[in-house]
Amino acid sequence: MSAEPLLKFEIQTAAELADYLRSATSWGQIEALTRDYSHWKIEAWKLLSEGDRKRIQMLKRWKDHPVAQKFPPGCPVQRINNTTGLVGTVLNYWSAYGIDYITFQVGPDVDWCRASFLKRAIEQ
CATH class of the missing domain: 1.20.50 (Pheromone ER-1)
Structure with missing residues (x-):
């Protein structure tokens, strides 16, 4: 709650x-x-x-979904294994076969990956 x-x-x-x-x-x-x-x-x-x-x-x-609560729309995200320092902004969510995905924008590009492979990035 x-x-x-x-x-x-x-x-x-x-x-x-x-x-x-x-x-x-x-x-x-x-x-x-x-x-x-x-x-x-x-x-x-x-x-x-x-x-x-x-x-x-x-x-x-997505109001009650844990992924949306952990990564609200517009929050900065980064891949866990990121070595380039690229940070994206959460745009949307989707699920397939029980796996949650996040769509995010990095500069002019739109990308997506499993929510479990993302972390919140520190805003710069």
């Missing part, structure tokens, strides 16, 4: 809610925002780009 921090601000418009939804990094944050400001939920959703909507839907789909 994880606790989400209490919101210490008040959102005044649907545009502000959309901004907070864009910056949310967990499904718990999304739930708290949309629960507390449900009257702006539909309007804020319309203000989000297609990419933001897909990211939020991904957070919902």
